[in-house]
Each structure stands twice: as C-alpha cells, then as structure tokens.
Amino acid sequence: MVEDRITDGTRIAQLLASEITGRETGLLAAMGVADAEPDVEPTADGAFAYGVDHDGERVADVAVQPERAYLELGTGVDAGAEAAAAAGLRVRPKAVEPPQTLVFVESGAAVKAAVDVLVAAADAES
Numbered sequence: 127m128v129e130d131r132i133t134d135g136t137r138i139a140q141l142l143a144s145e146i147t148g149r150e151t152g153l154l155a156a157m158g159v160a161d162a163e164p165d166v167e168p169t170a171d172g173a174f175a176y177g178v179d180h181d182g183e184r185v186a187d188v189a190v191q192p193e194r195a196y197l198e199l200g201t202g203v204d205a206g207a208e209a210a211a212a213a214g215l216r217v218r219p220k221a222v223e224p225p226q227t228l229v230f231v232e233s234g235a236a237v238k239a240a241v242d243v244l245v246a247a248a249d250a251e252s
Contacts, residue, residue, distance in 0.1 A: 132234030135168045135190035139175045141237045142188060142195065146178060146244070153245045156181045168192045180248040194232040197240060202247030203227040209246035213239035 132138060143159045162176040172189030178197075179185065186206075187198045199206040203225055210217045210229040215236060220226040231240045 133193050133232065135192055135195045136166065136175070138231050138234055138237065139166075139188050139190050139195040141234050142231065142240055143176060145237055145241045149241075153180065153248050154241070157185070157244065157248065160184070166190055172196060178244055180244075180251075183251070185244055185248050185251075194230055196231060197229040197243060199227040199229065199243075199247050200224070202250035205250035206243050206247035209243045210239070213242060215239055215243065 132141070143162070146154065146157055147159055149155070157178060157180045160177040160179045163174060166173050166175045168190040170191060172191050175188045175190045175195070177184050177187050183201065185199065185201050187200070189196055189198060198220065206229065207217045207227045216230040216232070218228045220228050229240065229243050231237060
C-alpha cells in the first residue's frame with residue numbers, strides 16, 4: 127500500500143493541469159490551461175502557475191505555495207464554493223471586487239475534487 131501523500135504545491139498544480147487537459151468530455155472538453163509559468167517557484171503567498179479557461183473565458187487562476195496549490199475562482203464563485211465545501215476542500219472568500227473565492231488543494235488526492243469545482247464554476251457561468 128502506498129503511504130506517500132503528494133503535498134508539494136508545484137506537483138499538485140501539475141497534476142491538476144494534467145486532469146484539466148486530459149479529459150475530452152463534458153465541460154472539460156472546452157477547458158484548458160493558459161498562460162502557464164513552467165518554471166514557477168512556490169511562495170508563501172502563492173505564485174501564479176497558470177490560468178484555467180473555459181471557451182476562452184478565464185474561470186480561475188492556479189497558484190502554488192510550498193505545501194499546496196490553490197484555485198482563485200473569478201467566475202461561478204458561489205457554485206465553485208459550494209462544490210468545494212461539498213468535496214471537503216477548504217474554501218475562503220477573497221475580499222476584492224468583483225468577488226473571488228479561494229479553494230485550497232492540499233494533496234494530490236484532492237485534484238479530482240478541484241476539477242469538479244472548476245466544472246461547477248464554469249457550468250454556473252454557461
């Protein structure tokens with residue numbers, strides 16, 4: 127049994143990007159990674175790794191910290207927050223205008239749930 131748990135922010139972001147670009151059904155067929163920073167170094171505040179676009183519109187930015195990655199939802203924030211909370215992911219509103227929501231992806235195992243959050247956010251805006 128594997129006991130290693132992926133908690134490296136950069137690796138989590140890479141796994142998430144693979145999930146986004148590797149699926150060709152439903153809303154994910156129109157979703158992609160944009161403006162990627164391949165040499166991103168994690169920072170305590172979170173360094174921009176890439177954006178996630180759906181049909182050419184930005185749904186979220188993905189940032190990396192040393193021990194996790196997070197989604198910064200800019201669209202479908204309420205639906206995304208609900209999906210994240212239902213999946214057991216930590217969620218925090220970001221006090222900016224327009225409103226945004228942060229969704230923390232703290233392990234490789236949480237990547238599939240993060241994809242569901244992106245789909246919910248994109249679906250809310252469709």
